[in-house]
Amino acid sequence: EAGVAQSPRYKIIEKRQSVAFWCNPISGHATLYWYQQILGQGPKLLIQFQNNGVVDDSQLPKDRFSAERLKGVDSTLKIQPAKLEDSAVYLCASSLGPGTQPQHFGDGTRLSIL
Amino acid sequence: KQEVTQIPAALSVPEGENLVLNCSFTDSAIYNLQWFRQDPGKGLTSLLLIQSSQREQTSGRLNASLDKSSGRSTLYIAASQPGDSATYLCAVMGSNYQLIWGAGTKLIIKP
Numbered sequence: 699e700a701g702v703a704q705s706p707r708y709k710i711i712e713k714r715q716s717v718a719f720w721c722n723p724i725s726g727h728a729t730l731y732w733y734q735q736i737l738g739q740g741p742k743l744l745i746q747f748q749n750n751g752v753v754d755d756s757q758l759p760k761d762r763f764s765a766e767r768l769k770g771v772d773s774t775l776k777i778q779p780a781k782l783e784d785s786a787v788y789l790c791a792s793s794l795g796p797g798t799q800p801q802h803f804g805d806g807t808r809l810s811i812l
Numbered sequence: 813k814q815e816v817t818q819i820p821a822a823l824s825v826p827e828g829e830n831l832v833l834n835c836s837f838t839d840s841a842i843y844n845l846q847w848f849r850q851d852p853g854k855g856l857t858s859l860l861l862i863q864s865s866q867r868e869q870t871s872g873r874l875n876a877s878l879d880k881s882s883g884r885s886t887l888y889i890a891a892s893q894p895g896d897s898a899t900y901l902c903a904v905m906g907s908n909y910q911l912i913w914g915a916g917t918k919l920i921i922k923p
Binding site: 702738739740741742743746791797799801804805806808 | 816854857
């Protein structure tokens with residue numbers, strides 16, 4: 699089966715600019731996760747979708763981050779405006795359902811803010 | 813609030829050695845514990861999953877144990893190979909079905 703696809707792989711922007719990431723989960727996976735992984739740390743959950751509804755976005759900085767999963771398949775994560783501390787790898791993962799393991803991860807998007 | 817700690821942060825050993833990676837967590841009310849592998853520039857790959865009712869899981873040269881009462885898990889790698897070089901992360905899942913992650917142990921196996 700095809701894995702979780704993410705694009706772009708790398709992105710370099712200046713602070714205060716905007717950026718968007720795209721994720722295509724494994725076919726049939728109802729649950730989709732966006733994680734932020736800062737260098738030297740474990741991933742931190744930003745938002746979890748079940749189909750096209752938000753299950754948890756308690757750690758999403760909503761003043762600058764937004765995410766959507768239209769039609770319950772692909773998802774986009776946007777940052778506007780970006781800050782220096784947003785430099786990280788953004789990982790997308792999917793699973794058949796909430797709590798269903800394992801979560802399958804994409805290769806991530808590495809974001810650098812100048 | 814659940815906290816997950818992994819020690820050591822980095823480990824370098826010669827090829828062929830058996831080694832142990834450690835993971836500790838503060839809240840024993842977990843649903844399961846997982847060990848993941850992360851290669852540079854890549855996502856995470858699940859290695860082993862231990863349900864809260866289990867004591868250990870094995871896959872090939874890997875063995876993971878879980879002691880819920882003491883809040884500890886170990887990942888044992890037998891006969892290490894250069895291809896095992898990667899960062900190993902543990903994550904615990906609580907009753908909300910969300911993963912809380914450790915910062916990982918960066919493992920280097922020297923040929």
